[in-house]
Amino acid sequence: MLKKLLLLLCFVYSLSAQDSLRYSIDLNRLENDRLRVEVKLPQGVKEFCFPKMVPGTYAIYNFGRYVSNLQAFDASGKVISVVRKDTNTFVFKNASSLSYEVDDTWDSPEIKGTYIFEPAGTNFQADTLFALNTHALLGYIKGREQMPVSLHLNTPKGLVASSSLVTHAGNYVASSYQKLTDAPILVAAADTVHLRVGNADILISVYSPNEKIKASEVATQLKPLLKAQLTYLGGHFPVNNYAFLIVMSAHLKNGSYGALEHAQSSFYYLPEDSIAVMGPIIRDVSAHEFFHIQTPLNLHSKEIGSFDFQNPQMSKHLWLYEGLTEYAAQHMQLQGGLISLPQFLERMTEKYRTSNFSYDNAIPFTKMSKGVLGKYKEEYGNVYQKGALIGLCLDLYLRSETNGRYGTQQLIRDLSARFGPEKSFADDDLFKLIVETTQVKGIEQFFSYYVSGSKELPLATLLSKVGCELRSIDGKKDKVAFLDAMKQEFKEIINPSPAQLQLRQAWMNP
Structure with a gap:
């Protein structure tokens, strides 16, 4: 405990003694539904930016549009000229500090642009609630995103501040801008x-x-x-x-x-x-x-590990970040006895139907992921539908090829142990890494067919291996794909074989 405390004190000291970016917000000074942010800058700063997009949102939000009245000051406190280069970028000459106002995203209808999903935005209600996603409040110095940062937050009496961030003497501290803005703060009664x-x-x-x-x-x-x-x-x-x-x-x-x-x-x-x-x-x-x-904290590509807030580059692997995460969230409940097998299959049926009814499954998933900010933005919701079904198929395929010994649970653990929070993999190398890690026959073809390709997922074949089936409710098939999908469901086979039951047991209770 003493060693941990000393390390923390050293880190906090480094924020004031070395190059750092220091923010301060007084929540008691809410005026015209805006908060004022004060910023102490290191030397040599000539440009200050706000995020165009942040990880996890998959949408261009341009948070700089909520910023107004930005002023820059030199070392003597004199106001210096500021030029707004674009929505998210302010340019000046060697400022020592900044001051600007920010509107909240939940309640600023006068500010035009893309609607910001509330969990990614901000809300300011005096003496009641401050929902602070700090990426919507705090700017950064381009090229110095890894610089240590601190945030001093003066909170109204009677309100409680909650966050995963470490605090010291009223300051939230982090080793980088990305880590600070990856931790929202809820200040409320x-x-x-x-x-x-x-x-x-x-x-x-x-x-x-x-x-x-x-x-x-x-x-x-x-x-x-x-x-x-x-x-x-x-x-x-x-x-x-x-x-x-x-x-x-x-x-x-x-x-x-x-x-x-x-x-x-x-x-x-x-x-x-x-x-x-x-x-x-x-x-x-x-x-x-x-x-x-797990993903993306302990397993992520360089596009996420070194996220570019101004020119975000999308990964090809939303099937991993969102799809496999959604599958694991359901599979975990099945394994833990929180839901039954029929309930699990009912949820997978709903995903199958929604995927076929609402999205274009002819688009390869990697292609959709890479283009999710532009051409394929309307297809994003399929990450929770077909993406989860990709996770189900991958898990069942791995288990069927290893007699139940190895599945997606162990795959993610193995890959996370190899990489971790501070080490990213190359986006183009992921499938090769999985082939090397699993050593499972045919896994490379699985990805080329069903994830980077557009072949229909082999749900019926793989479900049958654990004594389940994809069946037509009325015994007939419609010529229109989505109507056909709406008439199908995932169900248990009435009399599964011993081999099917054995693999099901390994899948449900490894």
Whole structure:
């Protein structure tokens, strides 16, 4: 403990003694629904940027459009000239400090542009709620994204600040801009609970304006889920602390709700209702978001590991980051006894139908992923549908070729051990890495056919290996593909063979 404390003190000292970027926000000074951000700059800064996009969103948001009245000052405090180069970039000469105002994204209809999904944005309500996704508040110095940073946050009396970030003397500290902005902060009259699950300290912070739901009730839903995830991950979490930050709302904009994942936290924007109504929703959404501690935290390509906030480059592997994560979130619940096999198959049936009904499955998944910001942006939702089915097929294929001994669980563990949070793989090398790691016959062809190719997933063949089937409800097939899909479902085979039962047992209870 002493060694850890000394290291922290040394790091905090380095923020003031060496080159660093230091932000300060006083939440008590909310004026015209805007917050003012003060920034202390290192020497030689001539350009200050705001993110065009951030990891996990898969949409161009241009957060700089919420920034106004940016002023730059020299070392003597004199105002110097600033030129706004574009929406997200400000240029000046050797400034020592900056000051600017930021509107919140939840409640600024006068600011035109792409709608920002609430879990990726900000909300400022004096004395009540500050939802702070810091990437929507804080700019950065291009080329110095790995510079140490700190944020001093002055919070209103009576409100609680919740985050996965480390704090010292009122400052949130991080080794880089990317790490700081990967950790949202919820400041509210929040209800909090702390859990210890395995090696991780878990924070659950809930803001429910009408007090319809309590953090203790959410904890009751999440604790068995987290225990099942711990077992699924081999008895050890790749993080030592994690924060669930949950905002409940009685007035959902656009009727949309959901969450955004981060390395050690997730931010939720959900309808305010009782735990009886919201419990299953919170559990299912959390199951997916929490599993992002594996991908992309411990396993990611260079496009994510060295994310370019101004000119983001998309990875080809959304099947891994979102698809396999969604599959694992469901498979974990099956293995942990939280859902039954019929319930699991029902969920997979719904994904199969939605994928066929709402998306173009003739587009190779890697091609769709790479072009998700442009040509294929309307296909993004398929990552949770066909992407999960790719995960199911890959898992069943690996297990069928190894007599149940090896599946996607072990694959991700092995790849994560080889890479980890600070080491990225080359996007074009992933399939080759999986071939090398698994040594499973035909796995290269699996990817070329079904992930980088457009062949239809072999669901019927692979499901049959675990005593299940893809069957037509009325025994007939329609000529129109999506109508055919709507008449099919995943079901257990009535009299599976001993071999099918044996592989099913390995798949459900490895």
